Amino acid sequence: MSTPLLEVRDLAVDLHLGGRALRVVAGVDFEIRRGETFALLGESGCGKSMTALALMRLLPDVGAVAGGAVRLDGEDLMARPEALMRELRGRRMAMIFQEPMLSLNPVMTIGAQIGEVLTGHLGLSAKAAAARTVELLTAVGIADPLRRLDEYPFQLSGGMKQRVMIAMALAGEPELLIADEPTTALDVTIQAQVLDLLKRLQAERGMSLLLITHDLGVVANMAHHVAVMYAGQVVESGSCEQVLQRPRHPYTRLLLTALPEVTGPNQRLATIPGQVPPLDGGVAGCRFAPRCAWVRDDCRSLAPGWDGTLRQGVRCPHADGLAALPEAPRGAGASGQAAGSDVPLLRAVDVSVHFPIRAGLLRHEVGAVKAVDGVSLSIPAGRTLALVGESGCGKTTLGKAIVRLNTLTGGEISFAGGDWSGLRGEALRSRRNQVQIVFQDPYASLDPRMRVADILTEGMAALGVGRNASDRLARVDRLLDQVGLPAAARWRFPHEFSGGQRQRIAIARALAVEPRLIVCDEPTSALDVSVQAQILNLLKDLQDELGVAYLLISHNLSVVEYLAHEVAVMYLGRIVEQGEAKRVLKRPQHPYTQALLSAIPRVDATRQTQRVVLGGELPSPANPPEGCHFNPRCAFADRVCREAYPPPVQADEREVRCHHVVQAGGAYVAAPLRPRLPGEL
Amino acid sequence: MIDLTTIEPALLWTDVLLIGLVLALVGLVWHIRRHAHLAAPWRKVALSRAGMVSASVLAVFAGIGLLDSLHYRPALPDAPALAAGPGAAGKALRHSVELRHSVELRSALDALLDPLPTQVETTYSAPMATRAFNKTALEGAAPGGTARDYPRLKFGGAHLADEGAAKVRDIGERVVRGALSGLACAVGALALLALLCGPRAAIGRFRGWLFGNGEDATHWAAWTLLGIATLAGALAWLAGGYHVFGTDKVGQDVLYQILKSIRTALVIGTLTTLVTLPIGVVLGIAAGYFRGWIDDVIQYLYTTLNSIPGVLLIAASVLMTQVYMDTHPESFETVTARADFRLLFLCLILGITSWTGLARLLRGETLKLRELEYVQAAQAFGVSSWSILGRHILPNVMHIVLIAMVMDFSGLVLAEAVLSYVGVGVDPSMISFGTMINSARLEMAREPMVWWALAAAFVFMFALVLAANLFADAVRDALDPRTRVRGVA
CATH class of the missing domain: 1.10.10 (Arc Repressor Mutant, subunit A)
Known part of the structure; x- marks a missing residue:
């Protein structure tokens, strides 16, 4: 380890937007050693992607490197002419982007796209390139690579596309691989596969990996060394273990306590108030000062310098004298226990939603996508039921069916003792206030052309809540106060708010009509960790205060752990395990739940269970596998599993649909299942 | 100048619509100025040099067109004389006999350009010429009686x-x-x-x-x-002293004709969009939002309409109008009113054949918007479909409507020229770029060539259409959210 592979010194990047220059990266220093995984950690808008693009000299047209040096193996990249830079890209440094769907050319075959790199950089002949492509595809774990060569990107699933992207990046045998949020667009089980792959490839080839991510769990699992970025600066740097176990900078500390998995389910999450500051204009003092819990007077005026060495240090003069974080106040009572009752507010029996597949000239039905296929569940008043599963398992469809945005194909839903799924026309319209929904994307769920007050009163006016317009406006003020926004917000437009604030408005909109059940469809997955904590606290407070029940749809199990009383795990349109949240998440019974839980990258290494990596991907709901839907990916599947769908079994005080789970009454067995041996049927 | 007390204002149908449109536009501007979020993208138009230059050129054209839309009937010269008889009898007479007005309509532009419209030569003359383009027999020019020569013009350079x-x-x-x-x-x-x-x-x-x-x-x-x-x-x-762009076959000043053509082009360009807009917007967003059989019906409708050659449809309708006008001469007071009726009908039929593009565009956009979560949130509140269309869909496709409108304008101006050339455009008595180009067909075949009418029509039409296109570009850049600089992580 003589010279580091990549040295970045005082790198500064400006973005020129609308005549103003924003310093999005303001003096970043770090170095990456050979064979090392270096993680750049930070929330959105802190400049980590811009740093990566600047290293490759691939900044957008409005961006420009304003200063600093980037040395690859001692050679200054900023001095290299553009023509020579092209030789470097893909050869010595390669990059993987966040969206595998957008990074592959849709009209080129997989073989041609990888071959392009090989013939271009390594000067291989077409024949040799094809052979090498097959080797690369095998290396990234793509089954049947010969057939895949002639396929187009649309024929591959998301996880496969990301593998192809990785294969493409590896084609030039780079010394440095830059991975910009490589798994953010993927499901947990696929994320686990891709992370394992990256880890294995790095170990095999001894290349360096610059991992850019906002996910602390991914960092904990992958990185050797971490640099935490905030508002264009590195605020803390050190070995992975050191930064995550003994964080020194206030931002890192708060970020870690904002994670629901670190805080217990009945505690309030620590939040970081406010948001990443806009980067225009000169920032006087510490950039984190406005949000810091330990802020002192001199923080606001004096910009803190770097304290420590390049490999390890912190940008905070008070880092070592910080008191322990004041104990966050506990949530009122045992969170909704008082309000909760055993009488189900909503009961769904055997609900299914099928979408017809039409084909041919006369558009006749040739089949159906069974998005939801015979699901039964009940939500007690004032409690939270979480619906968990990978994307495409039908959880959002079920949520929308409960709000009556989809039509049911079969089954029925009753609400508060009365019929719900059978209501039509005016009868349905007049009761729509009872069940409301909060969507995933706060940017798409608010009409950009309406002011906040109009957004909030729209539902009230339609459902006749409030006597007149002034009465409704008074309610708007109350709602804004409830969700923690100033009353002045009501005459502003959605684009003037940040993501977290928008999600608050969306929650206020649902609350406006006094619903008894709110379907929360991935309410925090589009938000940063610190903002996620604010929203989760808000949801919990509202439940304690108003006794509203939630159907929480999420793929993030730590959010579920924090908020839910009960959990239902969905796989391919059916619920495979359902029971009390604590039990299900602590001692999962169904193999799918076990795999799902183990796939989550945990920050706390002691909680990382033995990884059960699932092979393959979610099958199409239009053509589910015979027998148990999970059998092709299950390590325990046998002949019974391939023949019959398992009936519900009571086990360990919950309902599980698996042939191999011990019946109710039997003792709980920690590992009831023996993995299938090779050659065994 | 004219005596304002003796004229009788006359409103043609297109005048009413054009002035109504201008008032609506003023109202819209006022509305946009009051709302910061609506005004913001328009400020970006003000940032664009091409946008500002083209907008002012368009404004000048619009001003000329508007002046030409204030029609009136001047009093006949003998009427005041009759009324001004001596004594009490004359006074009584003045009250009983009303002013008699000409059957010929004039516009404010005509009054402003006076005496240009009346300075008619006998036939062709080149730009800035002092003598006619053709030789005629002149009496007393030569000692032997008559001689053939180019005669001096009556007005061009007569001073x-x-x-x-x-x-x-x-x-x-x-x-x-x-x-x-x-x-x-x-x-x-x-x-x-x-x-x-x-x-x-x-x-x-x-x-x-x-x-x-x-x-x-x-x-x-x-x-x-x-x-x-x-x-x-x-x-x-x-x-004031010459025919700047020459004169045409009947000796009329080409500059005057050009200025009169502007109104025709503007009327076609704007009134047609007035017809297209409601049909295109309503059908487009209804098809996209409701899907199902409504979508099927609307799609069949515009696919069918698109498959019929537009010129054929327009020719048939214009000829039908012509027959109606010929059999009902009593409905039209003046020749101008007749021509105006045909112009209006042309706008109508052009509008009916050209809404399909807009509808298709809006259908696609609505298909995307209806899946957005704020629309679903409104559905979850039980908001009625038409309210959702009006409150959520329409405001969010308005930028497309605006862009399409400005883009269509130039296309329609050119369409008028082509239709008049084919002979199914405006009434032959109405001056338009199309009729000028149509008559230039024969002039170009002469030897020596009469080039000035066509050249002048070309230059002015080119300026108008180019300004409209550049303005459309500036508007699209400002309003299209896809061309905005996106935020970066």
Whole structure:
């Protein structure tokens, strides 16, 4: 380890937007050693992607490197002419982007796209390139690579596309691989596969990996060394273990306590108030000062310098004298226990939603996508039921069916003792206030052309809540106060708010009509960790205060752990395990739940269970596998599993649909299942 | 000038619609100015130099068209004389006998251009010429009686005794004098406007208009207007003594014809969109939002309509109107009213055949919007479908509507020219770019060629369409959310 592979010194990047220059990266220093995984950690808008693009000299047209040096193996990249830079890209440094769907050319075959790199950089002949492509595809774990060569990107699933992207990046045998949020667009089980792959490839080839991510769990699992970025600066740097176990900078500390998995389910999450500051204009003092819990007077005026060495240090003069974080106040009572009752507010029996597949000239039905296929569940008043599963398992469809945005194909839903799924026309319209929904994307769920007050009163006016317009406006003020926004917000437009604030408005909109059940469809997955904590606290407070029940749809199990009383795990349109949240998440019974839980990258290494990596991907709901839907990916599947769908079994005080789970009454067995041996049927 | 007390204002259908449209536009501008989020993208138009220059050129064209839309019937010269009889009897007579008005409609533009419309030569004459284009037999020109020569024009250069060096000097004088006075008038008007906006900061404001305020490109508009004023001044002084663009077959001034053509082009361009817009918007977003059989019906409708050759449909309808007009002569008071009816009908039929593009565009956008979560949130509140269309879908496709409207304008102006050329356009008695080009067909075949009518029509139509296209580009850049700079992580 003589010279580091990549040295970045005082790198500064400006973005020129609308005549103003924003310093999005303001003096970043770090170095990456050979064979090392270096993680750049930070929330959105802190400049980590811009740093990566600047290293490759691939900044957008409005961006420009304003200063600093980037040395690859001692050679200054900023001095290299553009023509020579092209030789470097893909050869010595390669990059993987966040969206595998957008990074592959849709009209080129997989073989041609990888071959392009090989013939271009390594000067291989077409024949040799094809052979090498097959080797690369095998290396990234793509089954049947010969057939895949002639396929187009649309024929591959998301996880496969990301593998192809990785294969493409590896084609030039780079010394440095830059991975910009490589798994953010993927499901947990696929994320686990891709992370394992990256880890294995790095170990095999001894290349360096610059991992850019906002996910602390991914960092904990992958990185050797971490640099935490905030508002264009590195605020803390050190070995992975050191930064995550003994964080020194206030931002890192708060970020870690904002994670629901670190805080217990009945505690309030620590939040970081406010948001990443806009980067225009000169920032006087510490950039984190406005949000810091330990802020002192001199923080606001004096910009803190770097304290420590390049490999390890912190940008905070008070880092070592910080008191322990004041104990966050506990949530009122045992969170909704008082309000909760055993009488189900909503009961769904055997609900299914099928979408017809039409084909041919006369558009006749040739089949159906069974998005939801015979699901039964009940939500007690004032409690939270979480619906968990990978994307495409039908959880959002079920949520929308409960709000009556989809039509049911079969089954029925009753609400508060009365019929719900059978209501039509005016009868349905007049009761729509009872069940409301909060969507995933706060940017798409608010009409950009309406002011906040109009957004909030729209539902009230339609459902006749409030006597007149002034009465409704008074309610708007109350709602804004409830969700923690100033009353002045009501005459502003959605684009003037940040993501977290928008999600608050969306929650206020649902609350406006006094619903008894709110379907929360991935309410925090589009938000940063610190903002996620604010929203989760808000949801919990509202439940304690108003006794509203939630159907929480999420793929993030730590959010579920924090908020839910009960959990239902969905796989391919059916619920495979359902029971009390604590039990299900602590001692999962169904193999799918076990795999799902183990796939989550945990920050706390002691909680990382033995990884059960699932092979393959979610099958199409239009053509589910015979027998148990999970059998092709299950390590325990046998002949019974391939023949019959398992009936519900009571086990360990919950309902599980698996042939191999011990019946109710039997003792709980920690590992009831023996993995299938090779050659065994 | 005309005596305003003796004229009788006359409103043609297209006048009513055009003025209504202008009022609606003014209302819209006022509405946008009051709402910051609506005004923001329009400020970006003000940042674009091409946008500001083209907007001011368009404004000048629109002003000419609007002046030409204020129609009136002048009093016949003998009527006041009759009314002004002596004594009490005469007074009584004045009350009982009303002023008699001409059957010929004139517009404010005609009055402004007076005496240009009446300065008619016998036939063709070249631009700036003092003699006709054809030889005729002249009596007493030669000692032997008649001789064939180019006769002097009745009006073009008639004030000149000597046609040689004096003509050149005269033209030079007129150009300089006209340009200077045009420029002076424009600067004076700007200064007056600055003063009217508030006397306190008038000088600063005036300077800002002329030399820019460092923020937007509005001073480019001011410079364009000054340039146009200079040009117009020179043209006006020249037109006082010459036919600047020559005369046509019946001796009418081509400059006058060009100025009259502008209104026809504007009427076609704007009124047609008035017809297209409601059909295209309603059908487009209804198809996209409701899907199902409504979508099927609307799609079949526009696919069918698109498959019929447009010219065929237009020709059939225009000929049908012509038959109606011929069999009902009593419905039309004046020749202009007849021509106007045909123009209106042409707009209608053009509109009916050209809404399909807009509808298809809006259908696609609505298909995308209806899946957005704010629309679903409204559905979860039980908001009625039509309210959702009006409150959520329509405002969010408005930028597409605007862009399509401005883009269509230039296409329609050209379409009129083509249709008139084919013979199914405006009434032959109505002056338009199309009829001018149509008559140029024969003029181009002459030897020597009569090129000026076509050239003038080409230059002006080119300027109008180019300005409209450039303005459409600027509007699209400002309003299309996809061209905005996206936020970066």
